[in-house]
Amino acid sequence: MRVTDAMRINTALQAENNVSLQMSKVSQMASSGLRVSAPSDDPAAYASITERAAQMGVIQGRSSAASRAAEDLNLAESTLDSADNILVQIRQIAVEQANGTQDATSRANASAQVASLRQQLLALANTQGSNGYLFGGTKTATPPFDSSGVFSGNGNLTHVEIADGVLAVSNASGANAFTSAGGEDVFADVQNLVTALSNNDVSGVQASLTTLDASRAQVDSARIDAGLSAQRLTAAGTVMSSALTQLQVAQTSEQDADAPTTLSNLQETQTAFEESLQVTKQILSVSLATANIG
Amino acid sequence: MSSLSALLGVMGESLSAQQEALDVTGQNVANVNTPGYVKRTAILESMATMPGTDGGVDVATIQRAFNSFTYGQVNEEHGLQGAADSRSGALAEAQATIAPQGGGAISDQLTAFFSSLDALSSNPSDTSARSNVLAQATQLAQTISSTANGLAQQQQSMLTQAQGITGEVNSDLSQIARLNASIAQAQGQGDNAPDLRDKRDSLVTDVADKIGAKVLQDPSGSVTLFAAGTTLVNGSQAATLGVTVDSSGALKFTATRGSGPADDITAGVTQGSLGGIREARDTDIAQTASQLDQFAYDLANTVNSVHKTGYGLDGNTGRNLFAAPSQVAGAAANFAVDPSMAGHPDFVGAAASATDVPGGNDVAVALSQVATQKIGAGGTPAQSFASIAAQLGSAKSAADTESATRADTVTQAENLNSSASGVSLNEEMTNLTRFQQAFQASTQVLQIANGLMSTVLNMTTPTA
Numbered sequence: 001m002r003v004t005d006a007m008r009i010n011t012a013l014q015a016e017n018n019v020s021l022q023m024s025k026v027s028q029m030a031s032s033g034l035r036v037s038a039p040s041d042d043p044a045a046y047a048s049i050t051e052r053a054a055q056m057g058v059i060q061g062r063s064s065a066a067s068r069a070a071e072d073l074n075l076a077e078s079t080l081d082s083a084d085n086i087l088v089q090i091r092q093i094a095v096e097q098a099n100g101t102q103d104a105t106s107r108a109n110a111s112a113q114v115a116s117l118r119q120q121l122l123a124l125a126n127t128q129g130s131n132g133y134l135f136g137g138t139k140t141a142t143p144p145f146d147s148s149g150v151f152s153g154n155g156n157l158t159h160v161e162i163a164d165g166v167l168a169v170s171n172a173s174g175a176n177a178f179t180s181a182g183g184e185d186v187f188a189d190v191q192n193l194v195t196a197l198s199n200n201d202v203s204g205v206q207a208s209l210t211t212l213d214a215s216r217a218q219v220d221s222a223r224i225d226a227g228l229s230a231q232r233l234t235a236a237g238t239v240m241s242s243a244l245t246q247l248q249v250a251q252t253s254e255q256d257a258d259a260p261t262t263l264s265n266l267q268e269t270q271t272a273f274e275e276s277l278q279v280t281k282q283i284l285s286v287s288l289a290t291a292n293i294g
Numbered sequence: 295m296s297s298l299s300a301l302l303g304v305m306g307e308s309l310s311a312q313q314e315a316l317d318v319t320g321q322n323v324a325n326v327n328t329p330g331y332v333k334r335t336a337i338l339e340s341m342a343t344m345p346g347t348d349g350g351v352d353v354a355t356i357q358r359a360f361n362s363f364t365y366g367q368v369n370e371e372h373g374l375q376g377a378a379d380s381r382s383g384a385l386a387e388a389q390a391t392i393a394p395q396g397g398g399a400i401s402d403q404l405t406a407f408f409s410s411l412d413a414l415s416s417n418p419s420d421t422s423a424r425s426n427v428l429a430q431a432t433q434l435a436q437t438i439s440s441t442a443n444g445l446a447q448q449q450q451s452m453l454t455q456a457q458g459i460t461g462e463v464n465s466d467l468s469q470i471a472r473l474n475a476s477i478a479q480a481q482g483q484g485d486n487a488p489d490l491r492d493k494r495d496s497l498v499t500d501v502a503d504k505i506g507a508k509v510l511q512d513p514s515g516s517v518t519l520f521a522a523g524t525t526l527v528n529g530s531q532a533a534t535l536g537v538t539v540d541s542s543g544a545l546k547f548t549a550t551r552g553s554g555p556a557d558d559i560t561a562g563v564t565q566g567s568l569g570g571i572r573e574a575r576d577t578d579i580a581q582t583a584s585q586l587d588q589f590a591y592d593l594a595n596t597v598n599s600v601h602k603t604g605y606g607l608d609g610n611t612g613r614n615l616f617a618a619p620s621q622v623a624g625a626a627a628n629f630a631v632d633p634s635m636a637g638h639p640d641f642v643g644a645a646a647s648a649t650d651v652p653g654g655n656d657v658a659v660a661l662s663q664v665a666t667q668k669i670g671a672g673g674t675p676a677q678s679f680a681s682i683a684a685q686l687g688s689a690k691s692a693a694d695t696e697s698a699t700r701a702d703t704v705t706q707a708e709n710l711n712s713s714a715s716g717v718s719l720n721e722e723m724t725n726l727t728r729f730q731q732a733f734q735a736s737t738q739v740l741q742i743a744n745g746l747m748s749t750v751l752n753m754t755t756p757t758a
Contacts, residue, residue: 004333004716005326007709014705021698039687040385040395040694046393047677047684054676057405058665061412089717131417132653138645148353158655160415164666167659170416244690249351287719 005287012280019276023269030266035257049255056247063240065160066233069170072129073230076172079127079134080223086121087216090114094193094212099204104200111197118190122149125178125187135174144174149187151179162236169229177222203248232293243270298747304350306741311351312733317354322717330496333359333716334488337619346650358488358647359716362511364707365495371707372499373506373521373565375700380570381578382693384452386578389690391444392586393683400441403434403677404665411662419607419652424639426548428631431615436628437463438590440625445583453537456545459504460535461570466501467519470566474516478529482513491515501526505535506565523562535559537568544576570693575731578689583626585682591625592670592678594618594630600664604643604657605650617663 029035039046096102097110125135125145132140136153144153155175159167176182189211196204325331333473393399412429414423424438473494480487490615498519499512501507505526508515512529519527526533526549533549536556538547547563548556563572594616601615619625644661645654665675672678 002716002718002721003712004712006716006719008706010708010712014701017701018698019691038389038690039683040389040690041687043684043687043691046687047680050399050680050683051674051676054665054674054680055400057409058662061409061662061665065412065416130440132419136651138650154649156370156650156654158415158653159659160655161659161663165663170655171653229680287480287723 012276012283016273016276016280019269021101023266023273026262026265026269030262033259034255036255045254049251052247052251052254055245056251056267059244059247061242062161063237063244065170066162066168066237066240068130069160069168070230070233070237072131072134073170073172073226073233075127075129076134077223077226077230079124080172080219080226083121083124084216084219084223086124087190087212089115090152090190090193091209091212091216093117094205094209097197098202099207100202107197107200107205111194113151114131114190114197115194118149118194121190122147122187126176131171133174134172135177137171137173139177145178145187149178149185149191151175155181157224160233162240168232168236170233172222172226172229176177176225177219180218180221180282182218184211184215184218187214187221225228295571295643298743298750301743302740302747305736305743306554306653307341307350307352308736309740311336311353312736314353315729316726316733319722319729320482323719323722323726326717326719326722328492330492330499331717332492332495333717356486356488358486358491359715360491360495361711362509363713364711366508367707368704368711369499369502369507369509370537371704373569375697376503376506376566376568377564377570377573378693378696381565381574382570382690382697384448384571384574384692385578385686385693387448388445388574388582389683389686391441391448392566392582392686394468398437399683400434401676401681401683403430404679406430407434408662408665411658411665414642415655415658415662418644418655418658419724421639424607424642424644426533427642428639430633431635435616435631438586438593438626438629442583442586442590442629445579445586446515446627449543449575449579449583451541452571452579453545456537456568456575459571460537460547463501463504464534466497466504467526467532467535470497470501470517470519470527473497474527474561475530477515478512483699487515502566504566505563505568510678519601521562521565522547522559524551524557524559524729545572547572574693578686582682582686584623585685586626587624588670589626589672589675589678589682591619591622591628592672593675594625594629596664596667596669597661600657600660601648601725604661605645605648605654606638606643607640607652609648609651610641611648612645613643615642653740670697 028037036045036049069226093110094113096125097107102110122145126143127134133142133144133153136142138156138158139153142152143149143281151174153172153174157169157173158171159243162168173182178186180188189208193212194207195201196208315338318334318336322333335357337354338351341350341352348686407427407430408424410427414420414427417423473490477487477490477494481511496518498507498509498517501519501521504523507526508520511517514529516529516530517527518525524533526535531551533551536548536550538548540560545560545563546558547568548559549559550556558571564570595618598614598616598618602612604613605611608612613634614753615635616628616742617628617632619628642660645651646656647654650656667674669678670676672681
């Protein structure tokens with residue numbers, strides 16, 4: 001086969017072009033640190049990286065919603081715990097004043113004390129969390145209890161998604177804790193005690209011991225519910241965080257270029273490029289036109 | 295019977311023959327880098343200088359080392375390479391539109407949008423969370439519509455590009471037709487017209503790059519050029535190509551011959567850069583654009599169907615979050631937040647009933663659940679988008695591989711053609727020495743013959 005100058009040049013240029021192309025790919029990989037930076041680099045991997053990124057976004061979104069709800073539920077739990085303590089104090093006062101030895105003055109004083117505790121209870125029931133009033137159900141913008149203890153909120157629940165299609169309760173029910181929806185109207189019960197004490201009505205005071213016990217049990221049960229909901233969200237948060245870590249590991253291994261391999265590839269292609277230049281130079285220098293014959 | 299004067303005559307012929315051969319060698323050397331130049335060879339033949347003698351030399355012809363087979367291969371490969379290169383280039387641009395490397399792709403905006411809904415579900419009464427939902431929805435809508443517009447603009451610029459290339463092809467075709475006529479005329483007068491042939495054959499390869507080309511050599515010296523399934527040059531007649539868009543928006547190629555009708559040759563345009571542009575524009579990018587429309591249509595409808603059940607802070611319901619698309623076609627380009635929602639974060643429907651306002655988050659949760667639900671006939675929003683991008687990526691990857699392969703096969707075809715028709719400097723340097731030596735030897739013989747002649751003349755001249 002005849003070998004022409006154009007053939008030698010073409011072949012050298014083509015070889016050099018192939019090495020340059022390879023070098024540009026490897027350099028891009030080395031500088032970006034990414035094995036897949038465009039869909040055409042690896043279409044299947046690009047699709048799975050995109051889907052995984054979306055999955056990670058979903059989990060991050062759910063996780064932050066769950067942790068925020070858990071904070072509010074923890075606040076609700078501790079608020080209900082304080083309410084329970086106040087009810088314990090009120091019950092102690094009722095027990096003391098149910099005794100026949102107490103006189104009208106003592107009961108009048110106790111009445112004022114219980115009325116003040118009732119105000120504290122009201123303030124607790126109107127506690128605000130990160131998303132408005134904690135115990136108003138979905139009526140989070142206005143105080144759920146007015147000064148007379150009348151409830152203007154609702155018992156509706158809010159939820160957060162903790163796994164695909166799995167919803168967890170994200171608020172504590174003020175209706176169940178403090179109103180007759182849970183069985184006892186706590187503020188009415190306490191108000192009855194205040195009235196009985198101020199009227200020096202011993203049998204009334206004795207009667208309110210039963211309702212106060214029921215109220216305490218009701219607030220306590222709501223506190224436990226809030227605590228359980230918070231725990232469920234915290235546990236879900238832990239699961240999500242470990243899932244996220246796993247996804248991140250998978251994402252990194254699929255998306256990122258392996259640094260040592262990339263570097264050695266880069267060196268290889270650089271060497272190949274230099275060699276190709278040398279060979280081209282050598283090929284082009286061999287010619288009768290430039291040879292010094294004779 | 296030989297004579298000294300015959301020898302002088304033979305040497306005279308030899309000098310001019312060697313000189314012509316040297317000229318041809320010089321021409322070859324001068325054109326070693328000229329694209330399309332076909333090596334010439336001076337074919338020497340012995341000739342009789344007078345009756346009964348021989349031994350003279352003459353340049354019988356200047357042969358052009360043209361090989362129609364290897365030349366045809368070169369054109370074939372150029373046609374395929376042109377298509378692969380232009381498709382790969384166009385898809386690189388489309389891919390950068392769909393999946394920009396710096397981030398900000400539709401998939402990123404989807405994640406940001408659904409995250410804003412998660413934040414809203416944590417705090418449905420918060421105006422800043424609501425504003426953020428609207429802001430992310432707007433950002434997502436803009437990204438989807440600018441992606442669709444980017445693809446449409448690329449299709450538009452590819453039409454302009456195709457029109458430009460078609461203009462170049464038309465100019466090439468008419469030059470080829472003119473050269474055909476000149477070559478046929480020269481050949482009729484006994485001139486092989488190698489320079490004109492080089493020029494024409496080089497133009498044919500240009501046409502092959504742009505639309506593919508196959509040529510049939512005619513005994514008259516002219517060629518018939520076939521491309522896109524039709525005859526583009528026949529003798530001195532060239533067709534005129536035209537490109538427009540048809541009713542579906544796809545490229546429509548026509549060929550007009552003389553005053554005849556414009557024939558639709560679209561289906562035949564598969565080679566050369568025009569073939570590559572057509573495939574990338576009307577198959578790959580068109581498919582991506584229609585998939586994007588379907589994605590936008592499904593996304594807007596799915597989100598809207600959930601959002602319509604939600605109640606805004608004003609207690610009203612039944613609102614669309616995204617402008618409801620009237621049809622699939624154009625859904626991506628027209629993707630936008632519903633105009634009635636603009637500037638009204640309180641209209642975002644997070645609660646499931648009027649009594650749930652403002653703290654109810656059931657619909658906000660349901661909206662964020664769209665991220666993990668199938669939309670339309672496809673997968674989740676992220677899966678649907680990833681599949682669109684991956685399909686385009688596969689097409690781009692295939693085009694890249696094809697382009698790299700064609701670069702090699704073109705080199706191979708050109709090498710084979712060059713082996714048959716190209717200039718080898720080594721060969722020319724050898725010829726140079728060969729003809730130089732023959733020339734020098736001829737002058738020596740001439741000198742000796744001249745000396746002998748002088749001796750003879752001196753012998754016969756009477757002394758004074």
